[in-house]
Amino acid sequence: MSRTVPVAVPRKGRPLEAVFERLASVADCEALADSVSSTLRYEKAITKGTTDPDHGPYERLADYSDPTDPFAPEYTLLRDSRDGFPRRVVFDSATVDLGDTKLQLIGREEPFRALRTHEFALGFDSADLVLEEVVELQAAGLGSLAEINRRINPKDTDVRVVTGLGDTVYHTLMATPELLNGEDLDRSFVDAHEGPLCISPRYERLVEAVLGTDTIEGVEFVYPDEEREEEAAIADSGLGVYLTMTGSTARDYGLVLGEHLFPSETVLMENASEGDATVDEIKTLLGEAVEETELSVA
Structure with missing residues (x-):
């Protein structure tokens, strides 16, 4: 049956x-x-x-x-x-x-x-x-x-x-070239970073899980204004995490794409x-x- x-x-x-x-x-x-x-x-x-x-x-x-x-x-x-x-x-x-x-x-x-x-x-x-x-x-x-x-x-x-x-879209590290100063944009960079990290408000716990609590010590989460694109807000803060498919919008704001942290799937x-x-x-x-x-x- x-x-x-x-x-x-x-x-x-x-x-x-x-x-x-x-x-x-x-x-x-x-x-x-x-x-x-x-x-x-x-x-x-x-x-x-x-x-x-x-x-x-x-x-x-x-x-x-x-x-x-x-x-x-x-x-x-x-x-x-x-x-x-x-x-x-x-x-x-x-x-x-x-x-x-x-x-x-x-x-x-x-x-x-x-x-x-x-x-x-x-x-x-x-x-x-x-x-x-x-x-x-x-x-x-x-x-x-x-x-x-x-x-x-x-x-x-x-x-x-x-x-x-x-159907993978990645949570990806993004940063301005000025902040990177020639360094690789990966987890170790965030581990050494002290200051703002721009993310969407709903993803705070997700980012903590993906990066680990040790890595985000010294990091201050900041969030985009409701009417502002996330990539634009990351460009203002210098460093952030956001979803990417092609990364074209991030590059339009002068951002460097770094490590794919986790698949949003x-x-x-x-x-x-x-x-x-x-x-x-x-x-x-x-x-x-x-x-x-x-x-x-x-």
Whole structure:
């Protein structure tokens, strides 16, 4: 008998696209993945004000729905945090057929926390959130996904990282040439640095975990103003950590890119206390889908 397994997934953005890309590599769901990605990119453009919709959010929500198809995606409306708090169409659910097993993808604002409260056995979320919430702060820093589980106290949570999805964007060191004065921009440079280190406010604990408590001794965290780009604020302070893909914006502000500290990547997670043989099969299937993943399935 076919079994349906609920899986917590993000409601929007790069992590959700990474989930569908991984599923499309192991199941016949390319059309579903393309449909969800294109719909949410369009909705993001509407929310950012770069596209004017022909219909309101409720009409668009009805257009995206097909109640006659059990495998069609469903969407819902949320209040966005942008000016005016507009309603935004986001992912709600979809079913992916894996043969003997069906995955019911359930959208959650914070899938990691849904796993922590034992709502799901499996889920996908950003590795950043794991570092922000449960990875223990230690004197030495960490630099890879493979190190995360060793830094989780079993008393804090039953959730563990299974594998990364490869949608890697790095938390990267950036500095002005004047501050570097010809030195290499790496962890040892930060270790010797005393003064401001510019980061996004939400990443303070993450940066502490990645660099280590010894390295940030003598460092003063400073933060960008709400209306100022992070790279511009780092150029003002001299040294900082921010996410990079190409680094072009950082270079536009005259910054030197240094060491990639940690991959900001979507990860498959499990609540170990909720697992069973079917969950193990799904973990293996999804974990083996991409060879270059940094973690092997436990």
